Amino acid sequence: MIDNTLYEKVFELSDRLWDNPEIHLQEKLASKLLSDFLEEEGFRIERGIYGFPTAFRAEYGVGEPTIGYLGEFDALPRLSQESKCSIKKPINNEGPGHGCGHNLLGTACILAAILSKRKLEKENLKGKIVFYGCPAEEGISAKAWMVKAGAFRDLDIALTWHPGNANMVMPCWALASVQKQYIFTGKSSHAAQAPGDGRNALNAVELMNIGTQFYREELPKNAMFHYAVTDGGGEAVNVVQDHAECVYQVRGDTIQDVNLVVDRIDKIAKAAAVMTETECEIRFIKGCSNLLENSRLNELLYDVYSKLGVLEVDDEDISFAKEIRQTFTDHEKKMDMLYLQECFTGGKELSEKLRDSPIIDSLYPRNIKKHGKTASSDTGDVSQIVPLAHIQAACFAQGTKLHSWQLVAQGKCNLAHKAIAKVGEVLSVAGLELIKSPLIVQEIKNEFNQRREESEYLASIPEDEEFPYSVDKNI
Ligand SMILES: [Zn+2]
Known part of the structure; x- marks a missing residue:
């Protein structure tokens, strides 16, 4: 029997997180609300784990296997937006x-953990359910640091999801990535009176960026980089700038590919420092591994998802999705369909059918034609040490981009709540199936071990790298 009260409480929890958005490393309220909720449900809780005051681990059950649900709960800076509003309207400008x-991500996994726990209890089954409260995905990729500190190794299998516009078992979508900061220090001087006495740090940044543009033609296949000048040396044009900084993000198929590129960019930065007689300090900011796919686990999730069916869309959902879609360009409106066509076998036919739907209301096909790797995620690091899979449920209007005001505006709608319910059910049914089927668990582990044998695991964060962020221990 469905416990509607549980679902209502989880939706309320999600709305409270939306109402009180906290950015990375400041998720004090979210961490407390979610961990307290699981504690009341009878989970054993450890808070402030692996160096993160807002990380927590909740556990229920005894014996094997251990099924993990990974939940995130951090927000993004400067994305404040009124709920259910189809024009850009911040509640608080800088907020x-x-x-x-x-x-939605964190609370749906909480629902999955609770539904699984209740079933375990009712059927008197052996096995453990673990929920990892994972802070600071944005900006810091905290799971990679948590992996480095020893987290997730207690799990046999990890399950999670990401909110989005489609219903699918997510293919291998995440690229490896590393971010580094390049800090140049020169010597200031009057730009007209004594220019030769100065050493220009901004020139070093510019020469570095020119050097990297020429390097682009030699990049390994699928590798790319982006950069931002984060300090241009100040506003005065009549001084020789003695400080300037830039940040580079490198992406590639594997962390080995990324490291090759980073190594060349480091050399270009050092060469720019030599050319300008400035000093260059290089700081590691963050790293994410590529996602290691497990097709047996994806197959299980697909079977469960297709059996349970996708969430039901109603007129109210459609009418707001239509309003939101009016704010998209024609290209944005087509983005989900282009991905569907390009990456999934049978995607072309389905995309014809769904092309003008304000909300995607079908399950994407099981078979992958091509991996459309576009972003990076710290779940990549977890997937390198434990078999892991993601699903997605349609929470937003077709064409909604991540990190946009339109996505924020839809985060408390009924459609988003229905996605929480659907994901909670799919992930809990899959988790229970794993607990009841040692054979499937073994097949998943065999595939994982085989992939590990084919390619050696290399952490995205170098062994000797210290955690570079200050963490408020009082949180
Ligand atoms: Zn995210």
């Missing part, structure tokens, strides 16, 4: 907002 739907 944060749930632009990646992590209010």
Whole structure:
């Protein structure tokens, strides 16, 4: 029997997170609300784990296997937006907002953990359910640091999801990535009176960026980089700038590919420092591994998802989705369909059918034609040490981009709540199936071990790298 009160409480929890968005490393309220909720449900809780005051681990059950649900709950800076409003309208101009739907992400996995726990209890089954409260996905990729500190190794299998516009078992979508900061220090001087006495740090940044543009033609296949000048040396044009900084993000198929590129960019930065007689300090900011796919686990999730069916869309959902879609360009409106066509076998036919639907109301096909790797995620690091899979449920209008005001505006709608319910059910049924089927668990582990044998695991964060962020221990 469905416990409607549980579902209502989880929706309320998600809405409270949306109402009180907290950015990375400041998720004090979210961490407390979610961990307290699981504690009341009878989970054993450890808070402030692996160096993160807002990380927590909740456990229920005894014996094997251990099924993990990974939940995030951090928001993004400067994405404040009125709920259920189809024009850009911040509640608080500079304030944060749930632009990646992590209010839904964390709470749906909480629902999955509770539904699984109740079933375990009712059927008197052996096995453990673990919920990892994972902070600071945005900006810091905290799971990679948690992996480095020893987290997730207690799990046999990890399940999670990401809010989005489609219903699917997510293919291998995440690229490896590393971010580094390049800090140049020169010597200031009057730009007209004594230019030769100065050493220009901004020139070093510019020469570095020119050097990297020429390097682009030699990049390994699928590798790319982006950069931002984060300090241009100040506003005065009549001084030789003695400080300037830039940040580079490198992405590639594997962390090995990324490291090759990073190594060349480091050399270009050092060469720019030599050319300008400035000093260059290089700081590691963050890293994410690529996602290691497990097709047996994806197959199980697909079977469960197709058996349970996708969430039901009603007129109210459609009418608001139509309003939101009016704010998209023609290209944005087509983005989900282009991905469907390009990456899934049978995607072309389905995309014809769904092309003008304000909300995607079908399950994407099981078979992958091509991996459309576009972003990076710290779940990649978890997938390198434990078999992991993601699903997605349609929480937003077709064409909604991550990290946009339109996504924030849809984060408390009925459609988003229905997605929480659907994901909670799919992930809990899959988790229970794993607990009851040692054979499937073994098949998943065999595939994982085989992939590990084919390619050696290399952590995205170098062994000797210290955690570079200050964490408020009082949180
Ligand atoms: Zn996200």
